[in-house]
Amino acid sequence: MFEQKTEQEAREEILSMVEEYYKAYHRKTEEYQEGERISYASRVYDQEEMRNLTDSALEFWLTSGRYTEKFEQELAEYIGVKYGSLVNSGSSANLLAFMTLTSPLLKERRIRPGDEIITVAAGFPTTVTPCIQYGAVPVFLDLAIPQYNIDVSLLEQALSEKTKAVMIAHTLGNPFDLKAVREFCDRHSLWLVEDNCDALGSEYRMDGVWKKTGSIGDIGTSSFYPPHHMTMGEGGAVYTDNPLLHKIMRSMRDWGRDCMCPSGQDNLCGHRFEKQYGELPLGYDHKYVYSHFGYNLKATDLQAAIGCAQLKKLPGFVEKRRANFNRLKEQLQELEEYLILPEACPDSAPSWFGFLMTCREGVDKNQIVSYLENHGVQTRMLFSGNLVRQPCFDEMRQEGRGYRVAGALTQTDLIMERSFWIGVYPGMTEKMTDYMAKTIKEAVSEHLC
Numbered sequence: 001m002f003e004q005k006t007e008q009e010a011r012e013e014i015l016s017m018v019e020e021y022y023k024a025y026h027r028k029t030e031e032y033q034e035g036e037r038i039s040y041a042s043r044v045y046d047q048e049e050m051r052n053l054t055d056s057a058l059e060f061w062l063t064s065g066r067y068t069e070k071f072e073q074e075l076a077e078y079i080g081v082k083y084g085s086l087v088n089s090g091s092s093a094n095l096l097a098f099m100t101l102t103s104p105l106l107k108e109r110r111i112r113p114g115d116e117i118i119t120v121a122a123g124f125p126t127t128v129t130p131c132i133q134y135g136a137v138p139v140f141l142d143l144a145i146p147q148y149n150i151d152v153s154l155l156e157q158a159l160s161e162k163t164k165a166v167m168i169a170h171t172l173g174n175p176f177d178l179k180a181v182r183e184f185c186d187r188h189s190l191w192l193v194e195d196n197c198d199a200l201g202s203e204y205r206m207d208g209v210w211k212k213t214g215s216i217g218d219i220g221t222s223s224f225y226p227p228h229h230m231t232m233g234e235g236g237a238v239y240t241d242n243p244l245l246h247k248i249m250r251s252m253r254d255w256g257r258d259c260m261c262p263s264g265q266d267n268l269c270g271h272r273f274e275k276q277y278g279e280l281p282l283g284y285d286h287k288y289v290y291s292h293f294g295y296n297l298k299a300t301d302l303q304a305a306i307g308c309a310q311l312k313k314l315p316g317f318v319e320k321r322r323a324n325f326n327r328l329k330e331q332l333q334e335l336e337e338y339l340i341l342p343e344a345c346p347d348s349a350p351s352w353f354g355f356l357m358t359c360r361e362g363v364d365k366n367q368i369v370s371y372l373e374n375h376g377v378q379t380r381m382l383f384s385g386n387l388v389r390q391p392c393f394d395e396m397r398q399e400g401r402g403y404r405v406a407g408a409l410t411q412t413d414l415i416m417e418r419s420f421w422i423g424v425y426p427g428m429t430e431k432m433t434d435y436m437a438k439t440i441k442e443a444v445s446e447h448l449c
Contacts, residue, residue: 011058018054022047031431037376038432040354040423041227044317048309056305063263067304074311075222076239080215083246084239085253086304087297090197090223091126093236094167096253096297097193097219098130100238101165103248103292109189111136115164118190120150121387121405122412123169127195128387131167132402139163140388140405142412146343148356148382148419149176151411155184158406163188169195170213171382172421173229173321173353175204175345178216182206185217192217197236200229201318201351210349218242224303227425229317229351230310232303248292256294259286263298318351320426324433325352328424331437338363338444354421356382357440358414364447365418371443377422377436385416 005013027046032038056067068086076084087093101111111117113135119128121140128138139158144151148171155166166185170176178194185192196202196214200222203210214220219242222228224235238253240246251257258277261268266287276282277289329341340358344350359365369379384390386409388397396402422436 011055014058015051015054018050019047022050026050032429034431034435035376038378038423038428038436040378040380040421041425042427043226043231044313044425044427045231045306045310048312049306052305052309053302056302059301061264061301063300064298064304065263065301067301067308068299069262071304071307071311072237074308075237078311078314079212079220079239081220081239081241083241083243083249084237085246085249086299086307087236087238087253088299088303089234090221090225090228090236091129092295092297093197093221093223093238094126094193094195095130095295096238096249097221098134098167099252100219100245100248101191101193102134103252105244105248105291109164109191111164111191114162116160116162116404118155118158118163118166118406119168120412121409122148122382122385122415123171123195123387124197124383125387125390125392127167127169136164137162138403140403140409140412142407142409143171143415145358145411145414146340147174147176147345148172148342148415149174149345150181152177152180152184154407155181159188163190165191165193167191167193167195169197170199170202170350172342172356173199173202173350174342175199175202175213175348175350177345178204178206178213179347182216191219194220196220197223197228198353199351201314201321203349203351204345205347214239215241219245224307224310229321229353230307230314232299232307232310235299235303235307251292252294253297254294255296256290256292257287258289258291261287317426320428321352321424322350324424324426324428325350325355327430327433328355328422328437331434332357332440335441335444338448339440352424354380355424356419356421359418363418363444365420367447368440368443369420371446372422372436372439375439375442377439379420379422382415382419382421386412389416 072084116137117131141154194217202213222237224232272286273283342356
């Protein structure tokens, strides 16, 4: 079939066929019908993602390569930072962000076992898992409703001589009070890690300048799992403006090695066999010198190829999420007597991940959620609810070790008991958001009757 064609001509023919395949078998042409199940999230893609994926597959360079380099550069530019590193998941991104701060290269500012990290209990567990597994101590603070982010008035009481960092997520795309948290960290020489996995594209006005979330802390993290703001199936990223942190990240992501050569390349520095490291022999191959205890957290170029196409669509995704959120809130205002509706943090423009509601006293969340689920509207809890009540904390809770709580987690428990959320992903049509609003009104009305 390809005997009379150049490789490039053959490739273009295959990619054209992939586009036709997408249009024939993947593109949705049927319109949503009321009552059909509405998931809280879904992939939004077209022929460009499938074309890129196939293009990468044809090269058969299965580890990090040219698409990875392109994605890292373009993501960093989008966020507004100098450095980005692609990894294999958002959880790995959080692992890498935390472990970066344990590097001996950070001297007296490095995190050591027993040091404390300020965070919140109402979130996704892998924000704090690396801290616990390393032997540091998470210090949990309560949230404030209706923004569902850290109560910044509690920060000072959480501080101790062992505090080294603050690591928290922007809840469902709603930025936390970055001005207050950044000032607190600067005042006490603490690291700030923004778990940006649910907030890619959110913005915050800092000192009169609009910045993307993830760029204001020392390190930001993202997830590209299918429900998130953009996807590459599995994948994540870590980003920073700090060249030393970037150097440590790349080392720890790539087995802990000291060499910075990309995969498949050797001796870019020109000194591969000339130096002496640790107690190794003089001239030991720099490709096999390890300055950290690291991992292999790289993603593949196949994933990065999808990410490059998704990144082009991201601004449109963000706008659609905002539009869906605003349409829901406008229609649900009449229920404020029964449901606490979400509010954006002041000086922020959220890239909403979901629409979070809390049932007021006397309204049974379980009945509302059951009604929605039975009528085709998928719901979710705010992840762990109160993480310290989860089974993974049983041993630490019973033995009274491994973490501490600063103050009470009153609002966190309230969220665990009374809150739920629905999606606003960019594939939702106005007809779908209108049906969700109508169904929520029906659920509340039926419950009250």
